[in-house]
Amino acid sequence: MKIGEVAERSGLPAKTIRYYEDIALVTPKRGGNGYRRFAETDLHKLTFLGRARSLGFSIEDCRNLLALYDDRSRASADVKAIAQGHLARIESKLAELEAMRATLTHLVHECAGDQRSFCPILSDLAAGIEQDAD
Amino acid sequence: MKIGEVAERSGLPAKTIRYYEDIALVTPKRGGNGYRRFAETDLHKLTFLGRARSLGFSIEDCRNLLALYDDRSRASADVKAIAQGHLARIESKLAELEAMRATLTHLVHECAGDQRSFCPILSDLAAGIEQDAD
DNA sequence: CCTTGACCCTCCAGTTACTGGAACCATTAT
DNA sequence: ATAATGGTTCCAGTAACTGGAGGGTCAAGG
Incomplete structure (x- = not known):
């Protein structure tokens, strides 16, 4: 998926998604043209982020929650x-x-x-x- | 008054007072040594600002409130x-x-x-x- | 083949209201 | 003379984006 579709499906602005990549909350791959290519798991993370942010969790809270989300043994x-x-x-x-x-x-x-x-x-x-x- | 005394009496940090001068909320005079010299009215304005800010008024709100405060005919x-x-x-x-x-x-x-x-x-x-x- | 338009890219600056720190000058006390 | 205190400026950073400039990519239409 390109960023536009992810933006649409996650409800986050493309700018915000790029920003989240900047601060390493998501790490999409890149295609040969330089475009970001998002996997389904990226979309899930972004949706997760959107929900957590809308509940007022800070970015650092979100970073921790994402790590815990990824950690099956926590x-x-x-x-x-x-x-x-x-x-x-x-x-x-x-x-x-x-x-x-x-x-x-x-x-x-x-x-x-x-x-x-x-x-x-x-x-x-x-x-x-x-x-x-x- | 020098900034230390105004800070003490207004309850605002000196840094904040310098910032308020920067954005023209107060305009203290200067002494020959370059130090700011605050009049009583400056102290009143700063106290006013501290109260208004603690009630959550934005700086722009405060700027408007100060202008209204100064305007006897509003x-x-x-x-x-x-x-x-x-x-x-x-x-x-x-x-x-x-x-x-x-x-x-x-x-x-x-x-x-x-x-x-x-x-x-x-x-x-x-x-x-x-x-x-x- | 060229253009148009929609999309994508990066980088820079601005937002709010300060706060911390560096480097330096003035005043006061010892 | 020197040290402590308190004043000065300027630069950078905070939180979490957002807007805009300037430019590349891609698919469709003429």
Whole structure:
């Protein structure tokens, strides 16, 4: 398969696939014309990568997951550890975003949003935020 | 004030402050020795920036907010619009992360995480995820 | 045989918001 | 005089691509 077909079937842009080759996540062969030639296993790996990336795994996580995927003798615990680490990061990001949302929702709610210039959002950004939501 | 004191009082690293000068968010004067000399208003702006950044506003958002902050005649609606746009982005990011968390929690829960090699996490990454949580 | 168009190639630069480090100058304390 | 501290600039790197320039390959049509 050439890159266009792999892109189509994996759902990844061709540019991304070339990039993944650059960083050695996939290693397609080359034809006499210099074109990349992808095997089915390459397609599987790329699809795997697309799924893992869409779940927010980092490229390095993906690299590790791919290695584990290839290793028939690894323990499921190794995979679970990566997934749990990632889950923990997601949860801490969620907490952070929820705190931002709470503060911003409060500020937006307080601000009249009209033609007048008084604006609690700017006041609070300038002065610090200590009050709690109403 | 020199940069060290401003860094201390604003809570921002000196490097970050130099960067903010680079991108023209602050424009401190210079002393005869080449050192930056910050006025109180610079400190206020930097504190403002630190707060806004910690709430996840982008640098460009901050640039707009600072301009509005400086503009005594702007309408609070202009500020509110930026905050609401940011809030919307936060909420969509939250939804995305919550979806990831749901899928990952499910997968982690399914995986025994022991010495055996069978691992639903890898299977699902390889095969696609269509089942719902149990 | 030539051209057109779709595809492929490589390489460079830009994105976001900093951060680290090298090499060097100024100030202050001993 | 010297050493420590803190200031300066500039370059490079981070994550994970994305866009674009400039050019090669291939199949079909005139």
